[in-house]
Amino acid sequence: xxxxxxxxxxxxAGFAAGTLDAGEHLAIAVHASGCSTxxxxxRAVEGIGGAALEAIKPAAMKAGAFEDxxxxxxxxxxQSPAPADxxxxxxxxxILRHYRIGRRRWVAPGVTMRPIELPVASRSRAFLLRSNPxxxxxxxxxxxxxxxxxxxxxxxxxxxxFGAGDFDFGDETLDHQPTVGDGEPCLCLVAMTGDLRIxxxxxxxxxxxxxx
Amino acid sequence: MSRGSQTIxxxxxxxxxMAVVRSxxxxxxxxxxxxxxxxxxxxxxxxxxGDREAFRSLFEHFAPRVKGLMLKAGANSDDAEEIAxxxxxxxxRKAAQFDPVSAGASAWIYTIARNLRIDQVRRVARTGAxxxxxxxxxxxxxxxxxxxxxxxNDEAGRIASxxxxxxxxxxxxxxxxxxxxxxxxxxxxVLGIPLGTVKSRIRLAMNRLRALLDETK
Numbered sequence: 375x376x377x378x379x380x381x382x383x384x385x386x387a388g389f390a391a392g393t394l395d396a397g398e399h400l401a402i403a404v405h406a407s408g409c410s411t412x413x414x415x416x417r418a419v420e421g422i423g424g425a426a427l428e429a430i431k432p433a434a435m436k437a438g439a440f441e442d443x444x445x446x447x448x449x450x451x452x453q454s455p456a457p458a459d460x461x462x463x464x465x466x467x468x469i470l471r472h473y474r475i476g477r478r479r480w481v482a483p484g485v486t487m488r489p490i491e492l493p494v495a496s497r498s499r500a501f502l503l504r505s506n507p508x509x510x511x512x513x514x515x516x517x518x519x520x521x522x523x524x525x526x527x528x529x530x531x532x533x534x535x536f537g538a539g540d541f542d543f544g545d546e547t548l549d550h551q552p553t554v555g556d557g558e559p560c561l562c563l564v565a566m567t568g569d570l571r572i573x574x575x576x577x578x579x580x581x582x583x584x585x586x
Numbered sequence: 587m588s589r590g591s592q593t594i595x596x597x598x599x600x601x602x603x604m605a606v607v608r609s610x611x612x613x614x615x616x617x618x619x620x621x622x623x624x625x626x627x628x629x630x631x632x633x634x635x636g637d638r639e640a641f642r643s644l645f646e647h648f649a650p651r652v653k654g655l656m657l658k659a660g661a662n663s664d665d666a667e668e669i670a671x672x673x674x675x676x677x678x679r680k681a682a683q684f685d686p687v688s689a690g691a692s693a694w695i696y697t698i699a700r701n702l703r704i705d706q707v708r709r710v711a712r713t714g715a716x717x718x719x720x721x722x723x724x725x726x727x728x729x730x731x732x733x734x735x736x737x738x739n740d741e742a743g744r745i746a747s748x749x750x751x752x753x754x755x756x757x758x759x760x761x762x763x764x765x766x767x768x769x770x771x772x773x774x775x776v777l778g779i780p781l782g783t784v785k786s787r788i789r790l791a792m793n794r795l796r797a798l799l800d801e802t803k
Contacts, residue, residue, distance in 0.1 A: 383792030391764040392700040392720065396708075403723040413726065414799050417689070418745045419764065422757055423700065424693030426765045432650030433657050436667055440645050443671050444638070447678050468725060472718045493718065494711040 377409045379533075379540040381521070386412055390419035397498025397565035400473070400490065401521035404563050405541045407469050466502075467525065470563070475502065484509040484554075490563075498567040505529070505554045505562075513551035518568020520544040527560030529553060626691030627684070634681035645674050648692075652699045658766045665706060673699040688738045697724070748798035756791035763788045 380386075381402055388394045389402040406412045476489040484506035492500055498518075505511070507527070522542040529536050531552040536542050544550065546568075554560040626647075632640035649670045656666035676698045684694055704720035749757070755777055762768045762776060763784075773788075774781040 383796050384789065387760060387764040387792055390700075391767070392704045393764065393767060399723065407726060411800075414741065414745060415796055416724075417693075417741075418748055418795055418799060419760065420697050420700075421690065421693045421745060421749050422761050423696035423765045424690050425757070426761045427648065427651045427655055427692045427696050427699075429761075430651050430654040430658060433654040433666065435649050435653060435670060439649065439667070439671060440642065443645065443649075443674055446671075446675060447641075469723060472722045493708045 376537075377411065377539040377541075379536055379542060380409065380412055381405055381541045382543065383415060385521075385543075386415050387419045390416045391423065395498055395567075396492040396494050396496035397500045397567070398519075398521055400469075400492065400500050401523055401541075401563060401565040403469050404467050404523045404525075405539075407467055408539050409541075465526065478504075482511075485511070498565045500563065500565045503560075503562045503564050505560045507554055507556045507559060509554040509560075511552045511554070515548065515550075516544055516546050516566070516568055518545070518566065520567075521565040523563040525561045525563060527558045528555035529560050529562075530555065627686040630677065630681050630684045630691055630694075631686075633678060634684070641674075641678055644677060648677070648695050649674050652695070655696075655699065655766070656703065658768070659703075660767060661703070661706075669699060669702050669706060672702050676702065685738070687735055688742055744799060748795060748801075751798050752791070752795055755787070756794055759784075759788050759791040760795065 381389075385394070385398065385402055386406070389399060389406065392399075394402065406416055470490070473493075474491040476491065478486050478488050481487050481503070486504050488502045488504075490500040490502065498521075502525075505527075511529075520543070522536070522544070524536050524538050524540045524542075526538055528538070529552045531550040533542065533550070535555070537555075626644070629637075629640040629644050633644065652673045653666045653670035656669050657663070661669065673695065677695060680698070684691070689697075701720040701724065708720070752760075758777060759773065762773045763770075768776075770784040771781055773784050777784075777787070779787060
């Protein structure tokens with residue numbers, strides 16, 4: 375998989391520090407699980423995290439903390455590495471198997487979605503979006519941000535072509551009309567805050583019915 | 587065992603040539619001083635065999651640091667204490683999984699603390715829908731070959747070189763904004779730069795880190 379579009383370094387650093395909103399967190403996790411370039415950046419930031427631990431002013435632990443931990447540790451012997459979970463009967467990324475995914479819903483002609491349940495209430499919603507080959511999405515803008523990981527197939531817009539493994543970021547400054555590539559359906563993971571605003575007279579007419 | 591860690595500074599404080607970094611990159615990974623790094627890694631290896639004295643040393647060094655970092659990042663005192671204790675418990679449980687080729691001891695312990703912090707935040711704000719460990723979100727695609735020691739060693743070396751080439755101000759900017767989550771006015775204060783430039787400095791630092799990681803191909 376050759377990845378050409380990556381998340382911003384700031385999003386990756388936020389993920390490495392564990393501070394992203396749950397929807398954004400999932401989008402970056404999915405991208406990074408398949409992108410060695412971004413994983414390298416994550417590990418570098420984790421290295422800075424290690425340095426921060428060494429440089430930080432230590433805060434005294436409560437009296438008896440060590441003894442408490444020793445008592446708890448007596449109830450849990452050292453573990454050997456857990457065998458990797460390699461069930462691969464699905465073509466979704468490994469990470470998504472730990473999330474509960476809802477039923478498929480119709481969104482627009484040629485487009486369906488499945489909501490992903492996030493572990494905590496989040497500013498963003500996450501869902502899997504499946505579009506038929508050659509689908510022209512309506513020209514739209516966003517009121518918030520939209521993080522997209524292409525899992526299968528491809529789409530294109532002014533920003534270029536986005537194939538499996540690529541990451542796309544959209545916000546209110548973007549006004550675009552993606553077209554799904556021919557050949558196979560495009561499956562994306564999307565984390566979105568705010569709403570889509572569909573442009574044009576027709577778009578405004580139907581936008582109450584296009585619910586994402 | 588040496589308690590010299592207080593003297594550890596940000597790696598970038600002493601800039602090293604690439605050649606030096608390459609020749610000792612195993613020991614230099616993370617921002618840890620050689621010697622100290624090797625000792626912590628060795629201690630983790632002994633913990634994997636059930637050595638309680640080794641564990642005590644790790645606890646005394648790292649638990650107060652994890653607590654300190656959590657406090658800096660905005661956790662309250664009880665939560666910070668709990669994460670610090672849980673982190674060291676996890677060090678005990680997962681010691682056998684620690685891979686000294688891929689990561690420094692501090693960076694490894696940092697990731698454990700980070701994951702526990704995410705879990706704790708999730709417990710508080712849980713929707714009831716899903717409950718899984720944050721650790722699972724940081725797993726790598728199983729298609730990735732994990733058994734190649736040379737490749738892991740090379741990868742660790744690239745990361746160490748990039749970190750050592752970052753300026754002190756740049757690694758501080760990354761650390762303060764992302765790891766410690768300090769507000770921009772504080773970052774401006776620590777770095778001695780105007781408030782209006784904090785955001786662009788952070789972006790520059792991250793772009794430079796990414797460029798350095800790409801360079802060392």
